[in-house]
Amino acid sequence: MSAREPSTQSIHEGPLPPGWRWVxxxxxxxxxPSRPTDLLRSDDKPTSFVPMDALDAISGTITKQLLRPFGEVKKGYTYFGEGDVLFAKITPCMQNGKHAIARGLTDGIAFGTTEFHVLRPSSSVLAEWIHFFVRQPEFLTKATEHFTGAVGQQRLPPDYLRDYQIPLPPLPEQQRIVAILREQMAAVEKARKAAEEELATINALPAALLRRAFSGEL
Incomplete structure (x- = not known):
């Protein structure tokens, strides 16, 4: 495919750097991806389970994993594996940033809410490259134009993701850019937590002042 411009929808336009291509x-x-047909597991085997509320919308990470017996989750839930990218397909979770890379799964497999689309990267792309791309506000805003279903229960169809054009550099360039993004995102997350702690302290001040006033400490 041409490196000059995408043939279908994309939030990016114009020529790509040398060596990059649209895919x-x-x-x-x-x-x-379908669950492997050869997945043999006893029904009482502890298995990772990821509900929607386990994803942190701000950091884009899985903040908690539940362990459930395999027999409870093997039907009626979405299957995924280690390194897959989870993408919330339902409003408002999609716009809110409920997207993460599945890491640290028990035995490398898990099940989760049916409101996830699962993107399994091939050997030509890093999971982080996909994850950072789909978390862009511009991408999520554009995706809302393609929701289907009734208001309040609208979802993004899988074909939208399947056909969406993304810029793809060679793997070494992906690794270089992802390393920069990780470092900068970690700094942003550290600053966010510090700001939240400071805000919590500020919000507690009025109550603390009132307590001091009515206990004769002022």
Missing amino acids: RLGEVCLIN
């Missing part, structure tokens, strides 16, 4: 997400990721 559809479906060319470099399996979208909603």
Whole structure:
């Protein structure tokens, strides 16, 4: 595919740097891969389970994993594996940033809410490259134009992700850029937590002042 411009929808326009190319997400990721037919597991085996509220919308990470017996989750839930990218497909979770890379799964597999699309990166793309791309506000805003379903229960169809054009550099360049993004995002997260702690202290001041006033400490 041409490096000059995407042939279908994209939030980026114009020529790409040398060595980069436009690809559809479906060319470099399996979208909603099926559970392996040879997955043999006893029903009482502890298995990772990830509900929607386990994803932190700000950091884009899984903040908690539940362990449930395999027999409870093997049907009626979304299957995914270590390193897959989870993408919330339902409003408002999608716009709010409920997207993460599945890491630290028990035995490398997990199940979760059916409101996830699963993107499984191929060997030509880093999971972090996909994850950072789909978390862009511009991407999420554009995706809302393609929701289907009734108001309040609207979802993004998988074909939208499958056909979406993304810029893809060679793997060494992906690794270089991802390393920079990780470092800068970590700094942002550290600053955010510090600001939240400071805000909590500020919010507690009026109550503390009142307590001191009515206990004769002022």
